[in-house]
Amino acid sequence: MTFTSGRVLVAGATGGTGRRVLDVLRRTDAEVVVRAMTRSTDDERRLRDGGADEVVVADAMDRDAVSTALEGVDAVVCTLGSSPGLDVLTSDRVDGTGVQNVVDAARAADVDQFVLVSSIGVGDSGPGMSLGLRLLLLGLGILSAKRRAEDHLRESGLSYTILRPGGLTNADPTGDVVVGEGGDTVSGSVPRADVAGLCVAALFTPEAANRTFEVVARRGLRGPPEGVVELDWRTTPRSAAADPTGDAAEESESAD
Numbered sequence: 001m002t003f004t005s006g007r008v009l010v011a012g013a014t015g016g017t018g019r020r021v022l023d024v025l026r027r028t029d030a031e032v033v034v035r036a037m038t039r040s041t042d043d044e045r046r047l048r049d050g051g052a053d054e055v056v057v058a059d060a061m062d063r064d065a066v067s068t069a070l071e072g073v074d075a076v077v078c079t080l081g082s083s084p085g086l087d088v089l090t091s092d093r094v095d096g097t098g099v100q101n102v103v104d105a106a107r108a109a110d111v112d113q114f115v116l117v118s119s120i121g122v123g124d125s126g127p128g129m130s131l132g133l134r135l136l137l138l139g140l141g142i143l144s145a146k147r148r149a150e151d152h153l154r155e156s157g158l159s160y161t162i163l164r165p166g167g168l169t170n171a172d173p174t175g176d177v178v179v180g181e182g183g184d185t186v187s188g189s190v191p192r193a194d195v196a197g198l199c200v201a202a203l204f205t206p207e208a209a210n211r212t213f214e215v216v217a218r219r220g221l222r223g224p225p226e227g228v229v230e231l232d233w234r235t236t237p238r239s240a241a242a243d244p245t246g247d248a249a250e251e252s253e254s255a256d
């Protein structure tokens with residue numbers, strides 16, 4: 001199934017990538033109602049100013065609250081992640097259980113498309129993360145939690161796209177990302193803004209359905225890329241104006 005219009009829930013909307021997803025959704029021509037999910041009512045004003053039409057308060061670890069937050073939702077962009085600090089000392093992680101709760105609620109709501117931001121380093125993309133960081137995140141249980149969440153989404157029956165970015169930066173968007181498929185493909189860094197653009201493009205790009213991609217910025221590439229895929233990424237059901245890879249605009253112009 002392909003998402004074309006309707007209500008999009010952004011889980012992790014207060015985070016670095018989630019805020020940028022709100023911004024991209026605000027600027028898309030698509031007919032979407034944007035619902036931001038947050039843990040705190042204090043964030044409501046900021047989220048509305050950032051592009052949310054609706055704000056729901058739900059802790060991702062609370063299944064009932066998440067079910068309520070997903071009512072009436074047609075698509076999900078999930079950028080949830082453990083926050084630095086005491087969160088990392090818990091064994092029940094938002095990266096695992098929290099994301100799984102969102103997936104289960106999305107299945108109950110029969111959503112059309114689910115986009116999950118995971119990470120290079122998870123599962124078969126392990127070699128793309130430096131060994132030191134991989135050992136740290138393995139020790140903290142973050143990579144295994146993310147892997148459980150990825151597997152849960154793949155097995156959910158939902159139409160999904162999993163994006164595994166490299167190291168995230170707060171730099172301006174480059175609009176030039178390298179997307180690999182197959183696990184051990186690309187390595188390096190990528191601005192959150194580029195990942196946000198790709199999250200929204202994945203909602204509207206039928207070819208991205210039921211696939212898992214590794215993503216870095218071309219200028220952040222470390223080592224030679226393998227398994228690079230070129231997709232006709234679309235930021236709305238019809239146009240490709242803000243194509244994050246720079247490929248689709250050209251193709252779309254020639255197609256029209």
Ligand SMILES: NC(=O)c1ccc[n+]([C@@H]2O[C@H](COP(=O)([O-])OP(=O)(O)OC[C@H]3O[C@@H](n4cnc5c(N)ncnc54)[C@H](OP(=O)(O)O)[C@@H]3O)[C@@H](O)[C@H]2O)c1
Pocket residue numbers: 011012013014015016017018038039040058059060061079080081082083084094098117118119120164165166167168169192
């Ligand atoms: N940092 C990197 O270099 C890197 C690299 C690759 C992939 N990633 C992954 O990419 C994703 C996005 O990263 P980011 O740095 O943009 O994220 P971030 O800024 O840390 O934001 C994480 C979001 O998750 C929310 N969250 C955490 N626990 C929650 C809970 N129990 N219930 C509801 N919301 C909760 C946070 O809400 P609050 O505002 O309430 O805390 C925040 O909105 C994450 O999955 C991250 O692990 C990160």
